[in-house]
Amino acid sequence: MFTDSHCHLASHKFSPDELPTIVNNAQAVGIHRMVTLATSLEDCPDNIAIAEQFPQVHCAIGIHPCDVHSTPDDYLSTLRNYAQHPKCVAIGETGLDYFHPAPDGWSDADYHQRQRLFLKQHFELAQQLNKNVVIHTRDRSGAQSLHDAVEIYKDFAHSVQAVFHCFLGPWENAQAILDLGGLVSFTGISTFKSAQDCIEAATLAPAGTFMLETDSPYLAPTPHRGKRNEPAFTSHIANAIANARNESIEQLAQHTEQTVNQFFKLSSNT
Template structure:
């Protein structure tokens, strides 16, 4: 019924009890999950999960915020993307959040390594014809600009993809949608303080909407502050249904159909 389009099940908070996690998913009617890679070192474990369970799929990529990890070439990503049950490239993108504190006081100019990594992922996605899973935080202008420079956009022959765990403005959402991307909403949309995100949640067309947990982080209300799980994605759906004036069943069916449309390798 429900599909969690973005989670990190190899992280230790969740990997220690996979039988319990899967039982909770079944009880919550969460029938599919996309296991997302954040480093090349982690990818074999992510891929192993997707091969072990027929309702899990995998991505390959390196999170923009990860340093001192194996840097993939286009060929590295293309080769991994050819493996069974790998359905997307990412997560990738840009993250300039709190550069002063988290990046040793570096400037945006100093973040060129992130931009080059992002371009490598985009080019690999275009070569493989697999969609991108995009992370952008405090970097939306550069994220959109690089996508355009690399040939992404509505009517272009780009890879397309999804802006996951969307937390940006209505204007950024509109730009992403105009370029043909999907928007995925996480437990943040259940937070009372996320007023602008509530407006984004109302504006995304039915056929471009996805839901996710980004677990083990960002648990939705009423679990905020606790370890997140794919079993909690129905709470995201319920809040979206309330915001959009529709039923939970509709959100579940539409977002699951959108998941299959965006990731066609899922059905192969």
């Protein structure tokens, strides 16, 4: 059994009516749990409602770096209230996105500065609430956003753990994260034959340092590439990674489930 450690079930690409089918599809192929992540303040109550509706679903609460410009300065107290919900198991999705252009009226410098401020504030909230943090980083080329996020993480690594989600490799970039006690997680990109850096990182990552995720509805793995993704497709990611690592599916399940339980502070029967 596996957990989809990162999906967006409140996305408009899933209609509320079909969510029971989506959750059942996952269950039917051994994906027994999923964590749905909020990306904006408006998104938080929807993700909490989904987590309340399904025992298999937990949620994480945060502001995506591409939403910092539309979030008011005084968002933190609202976020704190949401994050105290019993089914909220992490703070995120937060992070740094230097890939998308700054919105109208913003310079890149101001936009990225606000993202770094929000990331620090998410770490502070996580520290106060004794939760861990889910981080997104993305660059047009290179890995500046990842390096900047690692710098911010350093100040909190003694008390908070971070997962750098949708990790693409190369493996060297994981080292700085793992050295701080952090984790990475791998998406359907690990099933693409062209994604050598990602596959290599998933092969080299020691057991206990990574989780699996779909990031659905985005990033559908082979053989569903280009279509809408869903938590059930975690099984394709698990197959590809077990294969690359020369592990059995059972071995991969055993240590990734343990990592999920530790990171999200879940017990194995939740």
